[in-house]
Amino acid sequence: MKLSSIILSSSSLLLSSPSKTLAFSNPILTLINKVNPSINTFASSQESSLLNIRLDIGSDSSPGSGRIGIHGLLLELNGDQVANYPHPKLPGTDGPNPQLSSGAKSLSILREGRHIDAFGSNVVRLDHGAWEMIWRCDAPAGALIVGFDAGEIKRNQVSLPEGRVYLTFPLWTSESLRDLRERKAKAEEKAMEAMDRQKEEIRKMQETGNLISKALHFRNACKANEDLDYSGFRMYSAMNLDKDMIPLKGDLHLCSLGTVWTKKDTLFGSGDHVLLGTASVASGKRDELEGKKVFTERELKSVAFDGLRP
Known part of the structure; x- marks a missing residue:
């Protein structure tokens, strides 16, 4: 079969697939970048998994500008439920390689995150949350990505911008x-x-x-x-293999240290990734996580999970 026929066939399949109609993926990338065949099993196995997350917003390059700490955010992942409600675009399923994604999954916010300022403790608005896994075939690691629509928070020269905010954590199997x-x-x-x-x-x-x-x-x-x-x-x-690993269902391990980032919109489409800070995560049973404090390591380094940017 000629390459042109393969590309046309791939394009037809993508356009006819209801889950990919908005992705507009490049058919050549679809042929080159194939998904880990176990990704749907990995995602489904996270049904009812709990993640206790702390965010540390700020730049180590400007220590005098201050930081914003957001603590107490408790999420429940729904591995079998599609996020069929308005939510921020995810870098995998809505990006140039949607075939590498598990698809957008729903989540529940069991406890909202809070930050402390001069007026006391305040709830942080993180709405319309959704998550996905990205994992390329034969890649040693994947990524768990959570997206929110965030409300703006400012402290000195540091801010959590209003709009799309993402958390990315590297992910491995026990064998890899x-x-x-x-x-x-x-x-x-x-x-x-x-x-x-x-x-x-x-x-x-x-x-x-x-x-x-x-x-x-x-x-x-x-x-x-x-x-x-x-x-x-x-x-x-550059790989966080020596960081604490959190066991997840499905024989997976989540790196306890991830990144917080956003994506700037430009006049001619999507812009650059902007690193906002770090995220630390703990997992376990709800009664264990209710009183558990998560400490954030202040390392503003991008997380590379398999060398392929979503």
Whole structure:
């Protein structure tokens, strides 16, 4: 079958599918980026899962501008119920790769989040919540994304903007997490050996007065630096594999540290992702979570879950 026929067939299927009629996905991306075949099972298994979330809004680059802490937000995920009510567009199901998403699922806010200002404790407006999972086929990790329509909160130069706000948490299976941790440990071992070798060669290069020896040690130091690059250490160091992992239903593990972000709308369509802060999450039974405090780690780093931006 010709490629043009395949693309036309894919386009027809996408346009005829009631769940994808608004996605306008690129048929070529649909052919290249295939979904994890277990994603619907993963999402459905989260029925009635509870997440206790704390948000830390602010930038570490401007510590004097203040921060906004939102605590006590308790969500119940509905894994079998589609979010068939108005909700913010989700980056997966409403993005360029809708085939990678579980689809928008509904959620219930069991306890609203609160923040404290000069006037006391105030409820934070987070409306029309929905969530999804994104997971590409053969990718070691996926992501759980929650979206809200938020009310504006300001404190000094820090603000939670009115409009769409998203929380993203990396997600692994037990097998993929174990495999990645083993590969990361091996990469770290190779990287440490390469760094030690590089330091030793630089030391020898600086100490010798022989020009030929200097050149040899310089070459060896460059080779050690190349080995460091090829060890994979830098790639694995960007993954939050050493953070606390929260067990979820379906043999899944959720990273306890995620990001809070929004997306700026521009005149010609969607704009850039804007990082607002971090989110920390705990899971468990409702009576356990009622009095449980969640502490937020102030690390404003983007979370990469499989190298593919939704």
